[in-house]
Amino acid sequence: MTAAPLHTRAELGSASRVVVKVGSSSLTSADGRLDPVRLRALVDVLVERRAAGSQVVLVSSGAIAAAIGPLGLAARPRDLATQQAAASVGQGLLVAHYTKAFADHGLRVGQVLLTADDTVRRVHYRNAHRALTRLLDLGVVPIINENDAVATDEIRFGDNDRLAALVSHLVHADALVLLTDVDALYTAAPSQPGARRITRVDGPRDLEGIDVSRRGSAVGTGGMVTKLESVAIATGSGIPVVLTSAAQAAQALAGQDVGTWFAATGRRKPIRLLWLAHAARVRGRLQLDEGAVRAVVERRTSLLPAGVIAVEGSFEAGDPVELVAPDGRVVARGLVAFSADEVPSLLGRSTHDLRRELGAGYDRELVHRDDLVLVRRRPAWATSA
Numbered sequence: 001m002t003a004a005p006l007h008t009r010a011e012l013g014s015a016s017r018v019v020v021k022v023g024s025s026s027l028t029s030a031d032g033r034l035d036p037v038r039l040r041a042l043v044d045v046l047v048e049r050r051a052a053g054s055q056v057v058l059v060s061s062g063a064i065a066a067a068i069g070p071l072g073l074a075a076r077p078r079d080l081a082t083q084q085a086a087a088s089v090g091q092g093l094l095v096a097h098y099t100k101a102f103a104d105h106g107l108r109v110g111q112v113l114l115t116a117d118d119t120v121r122r123v124h125y126r127n128a129h130r131a132l133t134r135l136l137d138l139g140v141v142p143i144i145n146e147n148d149a150v151a152t153d154e155i156r157f158g159d160n161d162r163l164a165a166l167v168s169h170l171v172h173a174d175a176l177v178l179l180t181d182v183d184a185l186y187t188a189a190p191s192q193p194g195a196r197r198i199t200r201v202d203g204p205r206d207l208e209g210i211d212v213s214r215r216g217s218a219v220g221t222g223g224m225v226t227k228l229e230s231v232a233i234a235t236g237s238g239i240p241v242v243l244t245s246a247a248q249a250a251q252a253l254a255g256q257d258v259g260t261w262f263a264a265t266g267r268r269k270p271i272r273l274l275w276l277a278h279a280a281r282v283r284g285r286l287q288l289d290e291g292a293v294r295a296v297v298e299r300r301t302s303l304l305p306a307g308v309i310a311v312e313g314s315f316e317a318g319d320p321v322e323l324v325a326p327d328g329r330v331v332a333r334g335l336v337a338f339s340a341d342e343v344p345s346l347l348g349r350s351t352h353d354l355r356r357e358l359g360a361g362y363d364r365e366l367v368h369r370d371d372l373v374l375v376r377r378r379p380a381w382a383t384s385a
C-alpha cells in the first residue's frame, strides 16, 4: 500500500493508510470510567479522515478502564486475573460504544484482538495481515486491542503503544498517530516547571536528556516510556509517528503543526527483528567470549557454539535470548536455535566435533545471523521502563 515513506507532516494530510492509537486516559473521565462523549469526539475525527480519503485502523485501549465502573472496582486492577476479567467485560462495552458511534455515520467496525505472537510469528502474522487487509478493502474500520483476557504476563505486551507500532508495520501504514492525554512529548513530564514541548525528533540523539521517568495517568499503562519504544519500532521501520492529545487528533491527522513529529529513521525490516529488538521478553542469556563478540558485532556473523562459555535461563528453541559480552554488556538479542537443555552440551565445541559426536543437525549456529539484532547502548529513557 505505501508508495514511499512520508517525509513531512503535511503529507500526513493525504496519507492513504493511517494507524491511530488511543490510550485509556483519552477515553475516560476523571473518575476513571469510560466517557462516551470523548469516544464519540474521536470517532467524529476518524470519520472525517475517512471521508477525506484515508483508510484508518484504530488501536484502542480502554477495555480494562471500561470495566472499572461496571465491576465496582475502586481503581485499575493490578493483578493479572482481575485485569483479564476486567478486559473481558470492558472490551464488549468498548466495542459496543464504537459500533454505535461509527454506525451513526454509516460505517461498520470490526473487532480484532491480537497477542504479541499474532504480530510476529510468521503464520499468525500472515493471518492477521489477511484479515485486516480484507476488512479495509470492505470499507470496515478495524478496531484492535490486545487480547488481554487470554494473554499471560509472559506473552503479552501489556501496553498498546508497541502493539500499535507492530500493527502499523503489519498493515503497511503510512503513519502512526499516538493519541494520549498530553499534547506532545515534553523535555520532562508537563507538570514539571520549565518542561518544554518538543516539536520534532529526527533520531535517537534528539531524545538525549529527555525525562520520561514520571508515571502516566492512573488508568494508562507505560507512560511515555512505552510510547518512545513504539516510536523506535515504527520509525526504525520507515513509519513516521505523531504523538499528541486526542483533543488535537483532527489537526494531527490533517498534518498541522501539533504534538511531536518523529521522522522515519530506517527502512522496513522483518517484523520479528523489530519485536526482538524492542518488545520481546528474553528467556535466557548466552555468555560470549571476546572472539564471539567481535564476530557477531563487527563481522555480523552467526553465533556458533564454540564462542559461548555459559548459558542461563529456561528457553525453548526459537525463544529470544540475550548475548552478553565478558564485561557484562548485552551486545545483541537473538532467537536461539536450541533449547536450554541442549545448549550446555554444545558449548565451546567446534561445529566439526559436534557433527562427528552428535550428528548432523547439531553442527549449526546457536543463533543464526538472520535471527540476530545488535543492541546499541540503551538510551536513558529506556532504562526507566
Ligand SMILES: Nc1ncnc2c1ncn2[C@@H]1O[C@H](COP(=O)(O)OP(=O)(O)O)[C@@H](O)[C@H]1O
Pocket (backbone or CB within 6 Å): 022, 023, 024, 025, 026, 179, 180, 181, 182, 184, 185, 186, 187, 188, 189, 190, 210, 211, 212, 213, 214, 215, 216, 217, 218, 219, 220, 221, 222, 223, 224
Ligand atoms: N517527557 C514527557 N512528556 C510528556 N508526557 C510525559 C513525559 N514524561 C511522562 N509523561 C506522562 O506520560 C503520560 C501518558 O502516558 P499514559 O498515561 O500511559 O497514557 P495513555 O493512557 O494515553 O497510554 C502523560 O500523562 C504524562 O504525564
Ligand SMILES: N[C@@H](CCC(=O)OP(=O)(O)O)C(=O)O
Pocket (backbone or CB within 6 Å): 022, 023, 024, 025, 060, 061, 062, 063, 064, 065, 087, 145, 146, 148, 158, 159, 160, 161, 219, 220, 221, 222, 223
Ligand atoms: N489492552 C489494555 C490497554 C493497555 C494500555 O496500553 O493502556 P494505555 O496505556 O492506556 O494505552 C486495555 O484495553 O485496557
